[in-house]
Amino acid sequence: MVTVVHPALAIAKSVKFSDDVAPLTWRDLAEGNPDRTLNYRVVVSNTAGTPAHNVTVVDCVPDGLVVDQSSLGGGIFTSTAPGCAGGQITWTLTGPIAVGGSQTLTYSADFAAASSFTSNAAGVGSPRQTNTAAVTRYESFATGGRVYTPGTGGQTAI
Numbered sequence: 001m002v003t004v005v006h007p008a009l010a011i012a013k014s015v016k017f018s019d020d021v022a023p024l025t026w027r028d029l030a031e032g033n034p035d036r037t038l039n040y041r042v043v044v045s046n047t048a049g050t051p052a053h054n055v056t057v058v059d060c061v062p063d064g065l066v067v068d069q070s071s072l073g074g075g076i077f078t079s080t081a082p083g084c085a086g087g088q089i090t091w092t093l094t095g096p097i098a099v100g101g102s103q104t105l106t107y108s109a110d111f112a113a114a115s116s117f118t119s120n121a122a123g124v125g126s127p128r129q130t131n132t133a134a135v136t137r138y139e140s141f142a143t144g145g146r147v148y149t150p151g152t153g154g155q156t157a158i
Contacts, residue, residue: 005048005049005050006048006049006050006140006146006148007046007048007050007051007052007053007097007138007140007148008046008047008048009044009045009046009047009052009055009097009135009138009150009158010044010045010047010158011042011043011044011045011057011133011134011135011158012042012043012045013028013040013041013042013043013059013131013132013133014026014027014028014040014041014043015027015028015029015030015038015039015040015041015131016030016038016039016041017030017036017037017038017039018036018037018038018039018108019036019037026041034111035111036111037068037108037109037110038065038108038109038110038111039106039107039108040059040106040107040108040109040131041104041105041106042057042059042104042105042106042133043102043103043104043105044057044093044097044102044103044104044105044135045097045101045102046097046098046099046100046101046102047100048099049099050099050140051096051097051098051099051101052096052097052138052139052140053096053138053139053140053141053142053145054092054093054137054138054139054142055092055093055097055103055135055137055138056090056091056092056093056135056136056137056138057090057091057093057105057133057134057135057136058088058089058090058091058133058134058136059075059088059089059090059105059107059131059132059133060081060083060084060088060131060132060133060134061084061085061086061087061088061089061109061131062084062085062086062130062131063085063086063112064086064111064112065086065109065110065111065112065131066086066109066110066111066112067086067087067089067107067108067109068107068108068109068110071106071107071108072089072091072107073091073105073106073107074091074094075089075090075091075105075107076089076090076091077089078090089107091105096142134150134151134157134158135150135158136149136150136151137149137150138150
């Protein structure tokens, strides 16, 4: 009997304001004035029994955010991407993500000047911005391994 092991990736995205004071708290949701810079963190983890190679991560930026392209740490920003009104960031990770390991990606963005943003009496803005990230491709070996494309061909999206 042969047991085939596969990498299994998980992704978590969090945000904080650049002017947050210690402890710098990463969270799922940031609410604040539009004159503050947002710092984003994307953590890709390998939860399975073999390393993941050639991992591609994409971040779909919503309309109303302006990405600081100097903060991408190897990521590539594309201003026009289907379904991503504010553009898309793509990282192709160098080296494998080891079993139980992770890689962290970060970048900064500011709110674009806009007259279409409003807030209610509680100060909650509208429209609410949703910023998502996903793993779109990885492999079981550096070369010649199985190629995984989460979200396609019946594979669970990451």
